[in-house]
Amino acid sequence: MSPVHSAAKGDNIEILEMLIKDGYDVNVKLTRDKITYRDRRQTALFFAVYNDSEEATEILLEAGAETELDYVKPLLVAVSHSQYNMADLLMTYGADVNACFNEDGATFPATVAFALRDYRHSGVSYVIDMTTQLCYNYADLTLICWR
Numbered sequence: 166m167s168p169v170h171s172a173a174k175g176d177n178i179e180i181l182e183m184l185i186k187d188g189y190d191v192n193v194k195l196t197r198d199k200i201t202y203r204d205r206r207q208t209a210l211f212f213a214v215y216n217d218s219e220e221a222t223e224i225l226l227e228a229g230a231e232t233e234l235d236y237v238k239p240l241l242v243a244v245s246h247s248q249y250n251m252a253d254l255l256m257t258y259g260a261d262v263n264a265c266f267n268e269d270g271a272t273f274p275a276t277v278a279f280a281l282r283d284y285r286h287s288g289v290s291y292v293i294d295m296t297t298q299l300c301y302n303y304a305d306l307t308l309i310c311w312r
Contacts, residue, residue: 167193173209173225176218181225191230207235214239214255217248222255232260 166174169189172181185191194207210230213221222239226232232239232255240260243251256262 166195169193169209170212173212173221176216176221178220181221185228191225191228192234194234211235211239214242214251219251219254222251226258232258
C-alpha cells in the first residue's frame with residue numbers, strides 16, 4: 166500500500182496534503198498481489214470515498230485523482246452508502262453517472278439502481294435529480310438492456 170493509500174485510508178489530511186505537495190501519484194493503484202479487499206479497491210480515492218471523507222476525496226480530486234480507475238467506481242460506493250454529498254462531489258469532478266455493472270450477462274446503470282434501493286428513505290429527491298441529469302445529459306439508456 167502506498168503512502169497516499171495509507172493517508173486516505175486513515176483520513177490523515179495533513180499527511181495526504183504533504184504527500185501530494187511532494188509529488189506522490191494520487192492515481193497509483195494497488196498491485197494485484199496487494200488487493201485483499203472483496204470489492205477490489207485499488208485507488209486512494211476509493212479508500213477516501215469508502216471512509217466517507219469528503220475532505221480527503223476533494224483533496225485527491227483537486228490533485229487529479231481519476232474517478233474511473235477502480236473496478237467498482239467510487240461514485241457507486243458513494244450512492245450505495247447513501248453518501249449523496251460525496252456523489253455530487255464526484256460527479257462535479259467527472260465521475261460517470263452512467264457507470265454500469267455487468268452481472269450475469271445483464272448490464273445496468275448501477276448508480277441509478279443503488280439510488281432507487283434507498284428511494285423510500287432519504288434518496289427520493291436524489292433519485293429524481295439523478296434521473297433528470299441522466300436525461301439532460303443524453304444518457305445511453307440502452308445500457309439497461311440485456312446484452
